[in-house]
Amino acid sequence: MDLQFDEEERLFRGEVRQYLLEYVPGHIRQAVYEERPLPREWMVESQRILNRGGYAVPHWPVEWGGKDWSAVKRMILAEEIDSNCVPKPLPFNTALVGPVIATFGSEEQKRRFLPAIANLDIWFCQGFSEPNAGSDLASLKTSAVREGDHYRVNGQKVWTTYAHKADWIFALVRTSRGERKQQGISFLLIDMATPGIEVRAIPTIDGYRHVNEVYFDNVLVPAENLIGEEGQGWDYSRYLLGQERSSMGNVGYSRRRLQRVRELAAATSGENGPMIGDPVFRRRLSWAEIELKALEFTQMRVVASGRDQGGGVDPKTSILKMKGGDVLQSAVGMMLDVLGPEAMTSGHVEPVPDDPFQGIDARSAIVAAYFSSRKFSIFGGSNEIQRNILAKAVLGMGGRR
C-alpha cells in the first residue's frame, strides 16, 4: 500500500497544469467554467492544443499517439483537464471509436482515421441507441444489407449527441439475425454527408441543441467501412464500453463545480449575509465536498486496481458512475439554489443566429446545466442498470428462476 502520489506523479500533475494554463485560451476556459455550450471551432481548437501536447489520446497504442502512461497518470491528466476548465477531448473520438479502430480496424482504417480522430479533424458521433433499444441495446433494428461493395443501411438512431456537428458516425447495425439478439450486429463507420441521412434535433429541457435523431433511408456505405468482422459488432461495443475508465467518476469536473458553488455562494447575498454563511446551505456543500473526497479515493482505487490486470472492467466502476453523477447533480442543484430569484429570469431564450453560445449567458447556463445534468444518471447505462451490475457481479445475487 502506498497512499501518497509519488514524486513522478506529482511532477506530472504540475507539468500538465502548466501546459493547460499556458496554451488553452482564457475565453475557452471561461466559457467552460460558466458551463456554456461551446462553439464547435472552440472544441476543435482546444483538442488540437491537447493533441499537440500529447494529452488527447495517451491511452491509445503508442504507434498511434499513445503514451504508455500508468492509469494513475492518465487519471491525473483527466482531473487536471476538468478542474482547469479545459474542454475534455471529444469522448466519441478519443475514448470510444478510436480504441475500437486501433484494436479491431485494418491497417488502412487505422492510417485513415486514427490521426484525424485524435486531432479532431474528423468529428465522430455515436450511433448506438434506438427508439426501442436503450438500456436493452441489443434489441437494435437498424439494418445493413450487403449489396456488392456496399451496405444498404435503413433505420433510425436516437439520442445522438452532436450528430449535427459530426462528420462521421460509428453505428451498430444489424447485418443478420442470430439465435441471440446479440448476434448479427456489426460495427460500421458512416460518413454523415452520405445521401439518405437526415439529422433531426431533439429539443431538450435545457434549451440548447445537443441530441438528435438520425434517420437512415437507403444509405449506401462502402463495405470497407466495416470494422473487424461482420456480426462481431456486439463484442466490439462491449470492448468499447470497457475502455478508459480513469475519469469515470468525473472527479475534476465535480471539484470545479463545487468550487464554483463556493464562489457563487460567497458573492451572493442570502437573507442574513452571504449565502455561504448560511449554516443549512453550508451543510449541504460540506456533504457534497466530503462525498467528492471519498469519490476521489474510490476512483483511485478502481484506477490503480486495473493498472496491472489489463482487460475486464472492474464492476466497481458502476459505483464511480453512480456517485460521480450524484455529486455533479447535487452541485448544480446548489448553483441553481444560489441563483434564487435570479433563476426566474434565466430561462433560455431563442438563440440569435450568430450567437456562439446559442443564447445562453452565464446565469441561464446554470439553469440549462441543472436540467442537462439529469442525463448523468441515465446515459452510458442508467443508475438502475449499474445497480443490476453491482448486485450480480459484486454481490453475486441471482436472477429469478
Add this chain to the structure above:
Amino acid sequence: MNFDLSEEQQMLAETATRLFDGHVRQAEPDAKAQWRDYQELGLIALSLPAALDGLGGGEEEIMLVMQAYGAACGTAPYLQSVLLSGRLLAEAGGENGERALSALLAGERQYALCLFEPDSRYRWDEPATRAEQIDNGWRLTGAKVAVCDAGADSWLICPAAVEGGLGLFLVPPGAAGVAREEGIAPDGRPSANIRFDGVMLADDAAIGDPAMNRARLARIVDQAIAACCAEAVGAMEKLLDITVDYMATREQFGTAIGTFQALQHRAADMLVEIEQARSITIYAISMMAAPEAERHVAVSAAKALVNRASRFVGCEAVQLHGGMGLTSEYPAGRFFQRLTTLENLFGDTHHHLCEVERGGGV
C-alpha cells in the same frame, strides 16, 4: 499510488481475522488471555512507536486490524487499551509514563481514557475537570462521561486543566473520591460516568508535559477515530455479506427474495455507501502525517461519512432481514448495535460536520 496489500499486510489481516473470530466465540472471555494473544501476534507492538520496539507508523496495518475486528464484531477492548491508552502512555514518556506503560505491556494493568464531560458533548480539549498541585501531589475534581470499556479494576487516564495547559492523570482503581455510575452502551458493552470529587493523587500520577499534552492527545484521538472508521467499514462489509446470504436463502412467493430486483437494488446501494466509506477511511489514513489542522478535517470528514453509511447500512440490513433483523439471536442485529455505538464514539455526525466546517472544509 498503490492500494494493494503487501504479502505481510495480507498475512496480518488474516491473522487478525482468525484471532478476533476466536475471541468472539469464547463463551467466557478472559481479558488477560486475550491480551497475551494480542501481544504474541504483535498487535500491540504494531500500534506503539518504534522507540518501544513496536513496528512503528503502521496506520495502514492498524486499519487492516480494525477492519478484521469490525468484521468479527469484536468485543475485546483493543481500541481502548492499545490504540488509546497504550499510545498515550508511550508518547507521554517520562519516568511515570514508562512505568505505566510497562505495567500495561506486562498485562498487569488495563487503562481507560476518560475523554468526554457532561454538557460539552464531544469537545474534550478544554475540560472543566481541574487538577491543583498540592503538597506531594495533586487534587483532581470534575466529571467524565461515556468512559468505554473501563472495568472496575481498570486504571483511568483523566485529562484535566492544569496551570500551563492540559494535565493527564493516572487514577488507580478504587481511589478515594472516585464515584462511578455504571452504564451500558447501545451494543451492550460497559460504559461509565465517573465523578472525581477532590481525588488525591501522588506526584507521579501526572504524565506528559501540560504544554504538549493537548496536541499529543489530539493526534491519538484522531488516530483512534480513523481506527473506528476502519472498524465500521469491516462491520458494514460483513453485515452486507450476512444480508445477501440471508436473501439467497429466505424464500417468499416461491423464490429467494434475493432475486427480486427492488431488493437487489437496495443491497447495491448498501455496497455503494460501504465503498465510499472505505475510500474516505483510506483518505483519513493517508492524512495521518499531515499538519494537525488538515489531519483533523480529514478525520472528521471520514467519521461523518462513515457514520452516515453506518446508519444507512445498519437500518437497511435490518429492513432486508424483515422480522429476523430485530431478533437478538440473529447476527444482523448485533452488527447494527455495534455500528450505532461506533456512530456515537468520538463524535456523532453533526459534531464532525461542524469540525469539518470549522476547519474550512475538506
